[in-house]
Amino acid sequence: MNVQIFIANHIISKNKANFSRPIIRIAILSIALGVAVMIMSVAIVTGFQKEIRNKVIGFGAHIQISNYNDNNSMESTPVSIHQKFYPSMEHQKGIRHIQVYATKAGIVKTDEEIQGVVLKGIGTDYDWSFFQNRIIKGNKFQVSDTGKSNDILISEYLATQLKLDTGQHLLMYFINKDALQPSVRKFKICGIYNTGLEEFDKMYVLGDIKHIQRLNNWDSTQVGGFEILIDNFNDLDKITKDVYQQIDYNLNCSSIKQQYPQIFDWLSFQDVNVTIILIMMVIVAAINMISALLILIIEKTKLIGILKALGMNNWGIRKIFLLNASYLIIRGLIWGNIIALTLSYIQLRFGIIKLSPADYYVSQVPINLNLFHLLLINAGTILVCVLVLIIPTYIVTKISPVKAIRFS
Numbered sequence: 001m002n003v004q005i006f007i008a009n010h011i012i013s014k015n016k017a018n019f020s021r022p023i024i025r026i027a028i029l030s031i032a033l034g035v036a037v038m039i040m041s042v043a044i045v046t047g048f049q050k051e052i053r054n055k056v057i058g059f060g061a062h063i064q065i066s067n068y069n070d071n072n073s074m075e076s077t078p079v080s081i082h083q084k085f086y087p088s089m090e091h092q093k094g095i096r097h098i099q100v101y102a103t104k105a106g107i108v109k110t111d112e113e114i115q116g117v118v119l120k121g122i123g124t125d126y127d128w129s130f131f132q133n134r135i136i137k138g139n140k141f142q143v144s145d146t147g148k149s150n151d152i153l154i155s156e157y158l159a160t161q162l163k164l165d166t167g168q169h170l171l172m173y174f175i176n177k178d179a180l181q182p183s184v185r186k187f188k189i190c191g192i193y194n195t196g197l198e199e200f201d202k203m204y205v206l207g208d209i210k211h212i213q214r215l216n217n218w219d220s221t222q223v224g225g226f227e228i229l230i231d232n233f234n235d236l237d238k239i240t241k242d243v244y245q246q247i248d249y250n251l252n253c254s255s256i257k258q259q260y261p262q263i264f265d266w267l268s269f270q271d272v273n274v275t276i277i278l279i280m281m282v283i284v285a286a287i288n289m290i291s292a293l294l295i296l297i298i299e300k301t302k303l304i305g306i307l308k309a310l311g312m313n314n315w316g317i318r319k320i321f322l323l324n325a326s327y328l329i330i331r332g333l334i335w336g337n338i339i340a341l342t343l344s345y346i347q348l349r350f351g352i353i354k355l356s357p358a359d360y361y362v363s364q365v366p367i368n369l370n371l372f373h374l375l376l377i378n379a380g381t382i383l384v385c386v387l388v389l390i391i392p393t394y395i396v397t398k399i400s401p402v403k404a405i406r407f408s
Contacts, residue, residue, distance in 0.1 A: 003312075004319045024328060027292035031332025031381070032339060034281035038377050039340035041277045047368030049267045052361050053233065055197040056263055057256055058130030059120075059204060061099075061227030063240055064259065068252045076102045076224025078216065085246050086226060087125065094239050096231050099125045102212040102224030107173045107182075108205075113162045115202075119152075119172065121209030127229060131193055131206070138166035138191030141208070149208040151190035155201035159192050166192060172205075174215050183215055196357040228253075282381060285332070286388045293325050294392050304399050318393040325389050326382070333378050344369055 067077035081100060090098045102121040107114060124143045131140065131153065141151035154164065164170060166189050173182040187207065195201055213222060230239050240255040247253060257264045297304070300321075307317055344367045347353060351364040 004316055004323060023292050023295050027288040028328055028332045028335070030288040031285045031329055031385075032335035034285040035333055035336025035377065035381055036339040036343070038278050038281050038381075039337065039374065040343060041274050042373050042377065043340070043344055043367050043369050044365055045270045045274045046370065046373070047366030048360075048362065049270060050368050051366045052197070052263070052267060054130075055195050055200070055361065056260055057229075057233075058134075058195065059197075059200045060256055060259060062230045062233070062236055063228040063243055063253055063255050064101075064225055065228070065243070065247055065251055065253045066225035068250050075104060076212070076216075078218050078222040079225055079251065081221045081223050083226070083248070083251075085243075089228070089243070089246070092242075094230055094232065094235050095228060097125075097127050097229040099123065099127060099227050099229075100209065100223040100225070101126075101227050102209050102216075104174060104212045104215060106205075108158070108162060109171055109173060110162050110164070115158060115162055117158065117172070117205050118203050119174075119205050119207050119212065121207055121212040121224070123209050123223070134193045134195050135191045136194050138189070141190045141206075143208050148210040148214075150186065150188050151207075152187040153191045153193055153206040154189055155204070156192050156194040157198060157201040158205070159189075161202075164189055166190065176215065185211060185215070196363055197361050198358055199361075278377075282384050285381065286385050289325060289329065289385050289389060290392050292328065293321060293389055294395070296324065297321060297393070297395055301399060308399070318390075321393050322386065322389060326386060329382055329385050333381060337374070337378070341369070 065079075067079050085098075086100075087098055089095055100123045104119050104121070106117055106119050108117050122143060124145055126143065128140055135153070136156060138153075140153060141149050143149055152170075154170075159165065162170070169186055169188050172185050172187060174185065175182045193201075209223065210220075212218075212224070213220065216222075228239075228243065230236065236255050236257065240253060243253045304317055307320075308314075347365055348367050353365040355362055355364055357363050
């Protein structure tokens, strides 16, 4: 066994009765709490970002292809469904699915209430994976190529505001530029959803795209545009550029980040908060470890003098204390990971900490545990603390063997 490792292990095993024990325990506790806070902070912020991002994508997909003349209103400009990229594009690497859509602004009127909404028309190729787990009452509707479905899906917000329930009918009014009177459509509520994203819940109603085609005097080959779902959000910018190169000159494509920049800028700003927390926790842990190491060096001054008298060089002695400190850091990391993972599991399993969906867009604190983040936090903490601790071990080089042996 290496001499430095042997001596470091001996110091650790014989350290239980020494006066430095409380200081060392505080240092371990500070590292444990610091690591736990860092892991929880990253898990909560990334979980929050992922949850909000997925909800926005659920309403608008990752990428939308529409007419270049579209003025970003809720009234779609028609696009032919016969495109060279549809539906073959979904077989390209990174793209999971492509589907048609159309939107039209309307007004829902009941005997007592009135509410402006947007009818989003979907086709037979619609991916229901987002809404499937968010339908709290009733069921999704079926869209077919042969007939037109009068079933719609509304949000819990609208159902509460308009005092509606599944199985009931509602009237929706649409205004066309060329018509003297608004067009009226009677729909049946087949399901009620709740995403927690109130800004979108109070706006969108899902229905058959054939209604919008009929209201806008389109034929069956005309749609409002195409929505593209991708496999990895990190590839969004690259895939958006690739898609843009494949579409005709009269079409435009925009990513979800371009459509809702205010939301994604706000989510990106959360990274700043996490960075500040990480830096503060590492600094606190490093300061506590420096204090503990200095006390340990002072306590072992006599041992340092003996080792120098026996011929061990300064760097060899410094390595002993660095190994000792590394052991304490690893202990703190283990306890910190245990605390963070336990709290994360409790929150994931039971959702103890609740939030207001109206303010935070989620009903409970979201947790996103990522192995890469865990490894990075642990490795980063070890690296920073060990590098910082090299400086206080320099005091070893200033200790005189004669004075140290006489020190008591």
